[in-house]
Amino acid sequence: MEEKVISRLKGYVRRAEFEWNQFRWKIHTWRNQRIFDGWYADYVRSRPEVIVGANFHTSGGVRNHMHAIADYSKLRTLLVPDDRRIRRFGTLPFNENAPTLRQRDLPSSLRAIHTHVLPWLIDWAIERRTPDVVWVHTHHAWYFPEYGVDGIEPWQHSLNQVGLTALKKCDVRLSVSRWQQRFLRSEHGIDAAYLPNGVDVLACDQGRADRFYRKYDAASPFILWVGRFDPVKNPHDYVRLALTLPTHHFVMVGGITASHIASDMQLPLPANLSLMPPLGHSEVQNVIAACRALVVTSHREGLPTLVLEAMTHQKPVVIPDEDGCMDATNGQEHAYVYRKGDVAHLADQVRNALAGPETMPRSRERILDEFDWRVVAEKLDAIYQGKTR
Template sequence: MALKVVVGPVFSEAGGVSRHIDAIAKHSSHSVTKAPSLFTRVVVGNRSRGPRYEAYTRLRAPFGLWGYDILHSHAHPWFTRLCRRSRPRASGWVHTYHAFYFPEDCPSGALEPWQEDANEAAFKVARESDVRICVSDYLRDYLLSEHDLDSLYIPNGVDLAECARADGDRFRKAYGLSDFVLFAGSSSPMKNHHAFVDLARGAPSKSFVMVGSGLDGPSVAGLERVPLPSNLRCIGPLDHASTLDAIAASSALVCTSVREGHGIVLIEAMALGRPVVAPDHSGCAEVIGHGRYGQMYAFGSGEDLAEKLHAALESPEVVARARERVAEEYDWRKIAARMDEVYSRLAQ
């Protein structure tokens, strides 16, 4: 019997958590509703901050969630608290952890108020959920050792059919680019795009491309405060399908993040048969098997990053292993089946 499951929140179509929720709705055998509704997202403005969002969440909170067998919260503290409020009316509540926030990762050395709120909801509110899921062993180990919370490991994944539709030639023709190293992320300090700019500056014979929110030329130039290297092209935000095209067109994908709960862009690149380079920490190292499925560099070392990029471009056997790993562990059809088992057990 199909269960009625509500999963959320989705305030924007962009981002790893939103795509994770989309994948559950697409691949689950149960009847899955994404919350808030598309109409609400249009009215609120597809933003999880601002006056419309504040008004909506304040008005919505007292009513809770009705008519669902399973509640499934992700990341956002407002929806996590809404699920806790609604738990008595459902058969079970599931919470998935995607990331935690640490003061040492912040440029100021201190968390922003919204990050403190997210941590409080993750460690104190979601503690009351019936089943806790982490998208990486790194997160699961941290949750257990630092907060004495048990959880299941069910990773984030990729839609292999969507990856198969990616067309590198389409991207090359659209932007007149070929044989380039790619950074796909955002201008968030957590993504550490400065390291990629420095990598490009130190390898003038190679071409480098950046795509993502805040990564257009003027924005990056403003953040760098020095002239950008001539071999770096900053394209800015793309929709997800175009980002996959960019990955498919690239010679290699480089991740320079300060910390990642999992590192979905690495998995997408692995699925598309692209060499990857990632730092030796958190979910980044886990996704690439600590060097077995991609090149792992010493975080903070520009010299090691450059060396590992060279190694990535010369290691086709690593790329083949990586594609096999994605098919075995990160295929959303398999992940959704595991999620469905969790829902069914809670409803029994």
């Protein structure tokens, strides 16, 4: 009798847990639907002329690219979803309602959709775009095996396919670098126009070396690396560089830790290396303003905004002979170029950079002519209005 009672009670408990979880799921779904509906209503009321997204990135070059478009376009340009809701609610309410979004009409005020990387807005453009709306897609980077720990990751392969779909279906295809423009044509038969990553020159000019030195205890002068613990960024070679040049001071910004160096790289921690956390864009400008030279060790880059920003600051840059970096600097014209993977040659080029001029005014001239967002945004606005394709 007692066993039957216990068994029945356990059944009641399981049923109660099931119903409670069902209730929680309904509340979760209802809440996310309200967040999504609130955003969509505000978005339609704002009567945008251009929408740019998907604005899910919390940092990095793609995020900075999209935000600069919103800042510098002279049309009513909105990031979708907006930053305020992403900061407050995250991406889940929008990702969960992606099927709902694909059934919603675009507002009549819209002139252009500008998609980047992620499928959320791309899928909406595929489903709901009308002939009077120009669909622009920017190709930022193709994921190669170097981007993964053991080759290309499944999610990277998926984003490659999403990008190809967008490039094949959109009206205007843009590539941020000339080398990727050539790659798309030769490997996939896709003709894309070149329109580079822009540089927010005004934001760069707000960078101040004294702000960095007041906040952080760093020796001067120092050599700078900015990135993240990621195979494609190749922080390993920068640590080896610091070990090779023990009399110089090196700084790594981006969250590389002593544990990364000891366990993952299996290298000793150099005494002349300072490790710093990830920094916001404005603080990165302060660090660039303070450094003696910038070093990039990436295996691959699309078109590295960091290099363009250092050139805006007129800083010497040391780069690998890698297509994206070479596109930014026009080869050796505005950079000290080393053979990728050759740390001894990298060290030689760092010595050359330190022995050379402290400022590179012609590098800044190149930025102002070709990469300044005020120049790039004007070209984009013409595309959005259908004046150029």
